[in-house]
Amino acid sequence: MKPGRLLKHYRNHRDLILRSSYVIVLALSVVEGGGGNGKKKVKSSSAATPKLSWKKYLQFIKETIFMDRKTPILLGSQVLLLITRAVISLKIASLDGKLVANLVSSKFNKFLKLLVLWMVIGIPASFINSSLNFLQHYIKLIIRNNLTNKLINKYLPVSGDNTTIYKLMNSAQIHDPNQRVTTNIEQLSDSLAKIFPQLLKPSLDVLLCAYQLSKTAPNSNTAEGVLILGLVVHFTTLLLKKFQPNFTRLSIKSNDLENNFHIYHSKVIENNEQLALSKSYNLELNVLDKAFFELALFKRLEFRRFAVYDTMMTFIVKYTWGAAGLLLCSLPIFVQSQFKEINDHLINEFTSSFITNRRLLLTGSDSLGKIIQSKKNLQNLRGYVMKTLEFEEELNEINASQTVVKSENITYNDTEEIIFDNVPLVTPSGQTLVQNLSFHIKKGDHLLIIGPNGAGKSSFFRILGGLWPVVPPGKLGIPNEDPVRKNFFYLPQKPYFTIGTLKEQIVYPDSVEGCEVTDDELYKLLELTKLEYLATDCEELLQHDIDTLTADHGKPDELRQLPMSPFDYVRNWSDLLSIGEQQRLALCRLYYQRPKFAILDECTSSISADLEQDCYKYAIEELGITVLSVCHRTTLWRFHSHLLQFKVRDNITTTSFHKFSPEERLLKHEELVLLDSKLAEKQELEQRLKFLEQSTKSRARNRSILYISDDEDEEID
Incomplete structure (x- = not known):
């Protein structure tokens, strides 16, 4: 295809091509931004980190969400509120630009009207933010309630032979059922309730900001600049991937070490009287010190890896993308100023456009950073799901096994x-x-x-x-x-x-x-x-x-x-x-x-x-x-x-x-006790007799030596 025809085709389908490109670049940034595990591996006490297929993972998420009829409705309400908040954010960005433009041009009346409108928009925005926060906590509570009831009903079943807990504690797979029912479920519920806003809100912000930028200057190349900025984001995300640790493995290892320290401390509390009587505090202190030292050592390793990752994340998202965004906002102004005469109207237009576009670009870059950061939360969620599924499968296996009551024997x-x-x-x-x-x-x-x-x-x-x-x-x-x-x-x-x-x-x-x-x-x-x-x-x-x-x-x-x-x-x-x-x-x-x-x-x-x-x-x-x-x-x-x-x-x-x-x-028992006492008495008498015989022989030997010495003395005389 000739370049002229290619350009004509592009002009005719410019909006469709740009919007499709935005979605593709966004998807590539999300997939490449956190899909890897990083080059460095975390040393684990186990032979290998347990595997969890995506099918099983998504099936668990689906079952958890649809376990209660309220949860899908609440999630749908959450999505609607997120879309509404994204639209309001665009309106506020546009108002910010107009407010600054009227402030620069000293148009007080227009500035005051826009300020009142800005405050009016703040009323639904505040309500939406509060509602989203409420929905997130409410969804977390429902998910935790459903999962806890589900696991406890399998953990302590009403029907059956009531031996599940005994068999579970004597199995080689699960050593911390209390942690899995309490801490792990709480972490899973919190992550699952947060994951939809963490993914959906920044994704909507990025797409709507890109769409709005393409509309702000349809005759300029701002939209194409946004696409170029997206490519910059994509390639810098690939660089960020090199520094990203394996959050799933880190989460599992950290939870295991925390649970071990908790178990050792619980044993000390349960056996406090025996430890006090046996004066064995030093030994138990060594055990607790070792468990906490392993935990602290791992945490230091984890913090170092997070520090490197956060440093690169901050530099790329805040400064690299921010500089590219500012350059994108300023270039059209510098270019147009070379071909147009500068007047107050043009200055106001430039100011309004720059503030609006800058606000949109900063929102978009911040949202992209949140999307990439959400990969950490996704991997943590994956770790919580793995431990919960492992626990549930062990319970299912125990409860499905043939019990004594139903045995053919x-x-x-x-x-x-x-x-x-x-x-x-x-x-x-x-x-x-x-x-x-x-x-x-x-x-x-x-x-x-x-x-x-x-x-x-x-x-x-x-x-x-x-x-x-x-x-x-x-x-x-x-x-x-x-x-x-x-x-x-x-x-x-x-x-x-x-x-x-x-x-x-x-x-x-x-x-x-x-x-x-x-x-x-x-x-x-x-x-x-x-x-x-x-x-x-x-x-x-x-x-x-x-x-x-x-x-x-x-x-x-x-x-x-x-x-x-x-x-x-x-x-x-x-x-x-x-x-x-x-x-x-x-x-x-x-x-x-x-x-x-x-x-x-x-x-x-x-x-x-x-x-x-x-x-x-x-x-x-x-x-x-x-x-x-x-x-x-x-x-x-x-x-x-x-x-x-x-x-x-x-x-x-x-x-x-x-x-x-x-x-x-x-x-017979009394006779046996009597015989035992007589036997013990006989053994004692035999030992005394043997001692007396040995003493008699020793004295006789000493007496003969004494007599020989006397004879020798007489011969000398």
């Missing part, structure tokens, strides 16, 4: 029996503790479980409780579920207590909603375990709060917020109660639940022997609970009729099950 019976038929005790990691365990007990057969530590006693409870699977060829038989009474209730050595009311601690794990138990019934349960003073203390604290509010002329609403019953008084029970008190309060739970079978894993080890026997007697004789207990005190043997014994020999664990006669067992 489980049978249900109406005879209220527990049957273990050749069941291997195998850990989730595959380690076999016991080759086969076989026994059966029915309701009323109280089972005593004894054996050394690490033999598999707790493993037996985990299988019965559904935490570990029943491995073939083993078969497990359990009673059918009863809507009135639970099959099993487990009491550990250290029970769990929530921050809540005294009533909530007793009826746990049931909810107080719909609970028909009265305060008198709860008080009776406390009396059985000698804990009635807990209710008295709560009553005194409640009365103190009432007296304090009354003396301070408290508002009726404040008085109404106080609980009506001492059993509804909220306290931190795990910190308030000793281990013995916690075990006794846990027994109140057992009495309230009244299960068919109670699994008692040294749950009375810190209770006095007399009260311990009274508690067992009440559970067995008054409530008809069948107990399966691990206990070391011989005073509790009389409450059991069967014995399951774990024996370890040559690192091989075997079991024996038989009926149990507490009297005979106690008699």
Whole structure:
């Protein structure tokens, strides 16, 4: 095509070509400005940074947005407000130029009218800015609420065997579920709520500014100059890319180090008493110092890379693009001044045009900088999505796996029996503790479980409780579920207590909603375990709060917020109660639940022997609970009729099950203790005899040496 025809074609389609060019240059700047990872790589403790396909990434974003019907509507409102604000920005830029032109020409009346118009436009502009800020925070709250509910429902599912949390904490993939549900979700929600304004607003500003610049001087080459400026932006963006770090990897690594430091510190807080008694602060201090040193070292590396990137970003966006924009604005004025006579009208026109174009160009360059900077936020968002998806996929895998309740190796019976038929005790990691365990007990057969530590006693409870699977060829038989009474209730050595009311601690794990138990019934349960003073203390604290509010002329609403019953008084029970008190309060739970079978894993080890026997007697004789207990005190043997014994020999664990006669067992136990004492006494006597024999021989040897010395003295004489 000849140059003349090419120029004619360009003049005929100038607007379309220029607008298309603006979009292409803008797209190239965005894609090239942050698509790379930079030359430098961040050293990570993992073998490689986890991968996330764009399809999966966008699918997650889509599902998150459309999880709630409000979110798309709010995002649509946000888009409309952003477009309106961009149009208002153009109008304000035009007014700025006219204001300065009238100021230079001393046209006060026009200047005053334009100033009033400028202030009037500020009213909707202020409202729009405030609305955008509100929408951003509201969208963040909705997204966080939806994601948190979604993950918590998978994290602590209402249906199923309620073992998700146990399996998750024993998996090798996730070590910080609390951080992922709290901090990570908050960061993801914040980034996702911000990303649309961060991308859409500057993009609209750039396109509208370029369009407005092409209209301000249609007969000049301003529009072509804008295109040239866009090319300058594109190539300087390519240069900026060389200094851009991998924000995704930096974000993941930083979060991992923060989580590690948080976990170590949480362990110190949880085990504060043991650390104080063992005087091991120095050791724990070294662990915390190391974790924080790694975090601080990485942060310094991160800050250095950000500093280099921010320096280049500031120089290119603010000064390079700003200088190019000023040159573009000033060139038409210098060129026209050479061919036209300068007068006041032309000066006003030049001033207005220069101020308007400069304002538009500065807005455009600033918006381009924000677009490129938003790549950092996009990569951070990608890192948050990766960690959230990893957590969700792990939860889905656990919840979708075959549970013990649905296992083919489980049978249900109406005879209220527990049957273990050749069941291997195998850990989730595959380690076999016991080759086969076989026994059966029915309701009323109280089972005593004894054996050394690490033999598999707790493993037996985990299988019965559904935490570990029943491995073939083993078969497990359990009673059918009863809507009135639970099959099993487990009491550990250290029970769990929530921050809540005294009533909530007793009826746990049931909810107080719909609970028909009265305060008198709860008080009776406390009396059985000698804990009635807990209710008295709560009553005194409640009365103190009432007296304090009354003396301070408290508002009726404040008085109404106080609980009506001492059993509804909220306290931190795990910190308030000793281990013995916690075990006794846990027994109140057992009495309230009244299960068919109670699994008692040294749950009375810190209770006095007399009260311990009274508690067992009440559970067995008054409530008809069948107990399966691990206990070391011989005073509790009389409450059991069967014995399951774990024996370890040559690192091989075997079991024996038989009926149990507490009297005979106690008699044999006393005989064994007597034999042990006599054996120890015999060993002590043998050691003393050996010592005396050695002493006698030593004295005889010394005496013979003395006699020889006397004979030698006589010969010398």
